[in-house]
Amino acid sequence: xENVTLKVIKALNLINDPDLxxxxxxxxxxxxxxxxxxxxxxxxxxxxxxxxxxxxxxxMAWADVAISAGGSTCWELAFMGxxxxxxxxxxxxxxxxxWLSKKGAAVNLGWHINVSPGEIEENLRSxxxxxxxxxxxxxxxKELVDxxxxxxxxxxxxxxxxxxxxxxxxxxxxxxxxxNDDETRRAxxxxxxxPWDEHIEWFNKKLNxxxxxxxxxxxxxxxxxxxxxxxxxxxxxxxSCSVAPDYRNLGYGSEGLRIGTKKLFHERxxxxxxxxxxxxxxxxxxxxxxxxxxxxxxxxxxxxxxHHLVLLRSDLHExx
Numbered sequence: 242x243e244n245v246t247l248k249v250i251k252a253l254n255l256i257n258d259p260d261l262x263x264x265x266x267x268x269x270x271x272x273x274x275x276x277x278x279x280x281x282x283x284x285x286x287x288x289x290x291x292x293x294x295x296x297x298x299x300x301m302a303w304a305d306v307a308i309s310a311g312g313s314t315c316w317e318l319a320f321m322g323x324x325x326x327x328x329x330x331x332x333x334x335x336x337x338x339x340w341l342s343k344k345g346a347a348v349n350l351g352w353h354i355n356v357s358p359g360e361i362e363e364n365l366r367s368x369x370x371x372x373x374x375x376x377x378x379x380x381x382x383k384e385l386v387d388x389x390x391x392x393x394x395x396x397x398x399x400x401x402x403x404x405x406x407x408x409x410x411x412x413x414x415x416x417x418x419x420x421n422d423d424e425t426r427r428a429x430x431x432x433x434x435x436p437w438d439e440h441i442e443w444f445n446k447k448l449n450x451x452x453x454x455x456x457x458x459x460x461x462x463x464x465x466x467x468x469x470x471x472x473x474x475x476x477x478x479x480x481s482c483s484v485a486p487d488y489r490n491l492g493y494g495s496e497g498l499r500i501g502t503k504k505l506f507h508e509r510x511x512x513x514x515x516x517x518x519x520x521x522x523x524x525x526x527x528x529x530x531x532x533x534x535x536x537x538x539x540x541x542x543x544x545x546x547x548h549h550l551v552l553l554r555s556d557l558h559e560x561x
Contacts, residue, residue: 244273245328245353249308250280252361261286264300269293306368306375308361311338319346319382324375326364328353346381389459396461403496405504408455408468413444415457416468422486428522430543454505458484458497466493469501476512478505494528502532506557516550517542526550 246267253263263286265277271292281288294300297314301307301321308326309318311334318325319341326348327338335352342349348364350356368375389406396404408416417440419425426432447453447470458467469482482501484494505511516534518525519542526548530536534550541547 242272243330243353244276245310245330246271247273247276247280248353248356248358249328249361250277250284251358252365253286254280254284255358255362256366257285259285263288264291264304265289266291266294266297266300306365308365310334315341315347316386320386320388322379322383324348324368324378324382326350326361326368328356328361341385344381344385346378346385348378401496401500402461403466403493403500404459405456405469405497405500406459408448408457408470410448412457413441415465416440416444419468419483419485424486424489425483428483428519428525430517430519430545430547454509456501456504458493460488460493464488466491467497469497471501471505471511471514473509473511476510477515478509478511478513479515479517494525495531498528498532502552503557506554512554514552516552518548518550520546520548 246265250265253261263284265281265288267274267277267290269292271277274290274292277290281290291300297317298321301318301323304323306326307318307323308328309315310330311327312331315325315327315337324347327341328350329335329338330353338347338349338351341347348368350360350364389404392404392406417435417437420429420435420440426434447455452473453470454473455470456468457465458469460466465485466488467482467484469480471478471480480498480501482494482498484491484497502514505514514534516529517540518529520539526536529550532552533556534552536548536550538549539546540549
């Protein structure tokens with residue numbers, strides 16, 4: 242309503258850099274489009290005036306710097322790691338702009354009436370010339386907003402102790418350390434130590450396989466407490482899971498298996514999940530049975546006698 246967008250465009254014109262490329266995003270009811278177009282006609286840079294866009298994430302990924310109001314868009318900009326200059330347009334935006342600035346995740350120019358085009362131009366020019374500062378703001382933003390907020394909220398609303406986070410590249414070493422834990426190796430069908438190079442090759446293969454669902458278990462204290470993964474072949478999946486050494490005997494195994502299984506059946510057309518447990522691994526056997534897996538036979542896996550357990554999609558209603 243105050244046409245602060247015009248003030249920002251005036252600031253950009255002061256930079257007078259023909260190498261700039263600017264995308265201005267406005268809403269469908271913006272009443273000032275004529276004044277914006279008039280000012281842009283004086284601009285030395287390439288510009289795109291965009292209305293009612295549906296690809297904000299793509300635009301944020303494209304940009305090197307953003308200038309934004311202090312609303313909820315700030316959290317999206319932080320998640321995308323886009324260094325941002327923020328101008329407060331409403332009273333409820335002031336705490337957001339001040340807090341982000343305090344955390345080093347944005348540049349706060351304060352209340353819009355008190356901000357001049359010259360001040361915007363000065364801050365933007367300074368930011369564009371300082372690659373280290375840009376990188377630092379980007380990193381701090383991503384540290385503050387990791388995109389898991391919805392999952393956290395749902396976990397607490399449901400009163401659950403765990404949630405699932407998709408495995409990412411940064412989890413490679415953690416998964417390797419868990420896999421080489423003595424107790425984990427004893428429960429595995431391949432008991433020898435896993436070399437780092439072999440693990441990296443295996444991990445990257447699983448990470449890039451669309452038929453392999455791989456999750457980290459996160460508890461309500463935001464601690465990584467285990468992993469669960471599903472190898473999918475058509476309508477069948479094979480499950481593998483483990484709990485981190487410091488979090489065993491707390492019920493996380495069955496809880497993780499329960500929410501992981503629900504997610505698998507919800508997202509894929511899998512009709513049956515197979516699990517294989519060594520006959521002397523009574524804890525794992527009880528964990529799977531607690532969730533609803535039924536032992537159908539004994540078999541040999543890598544020469545080791547094992548229980549073969551199955552959970553069918555039709556049994557999903559039995560999973561609490």
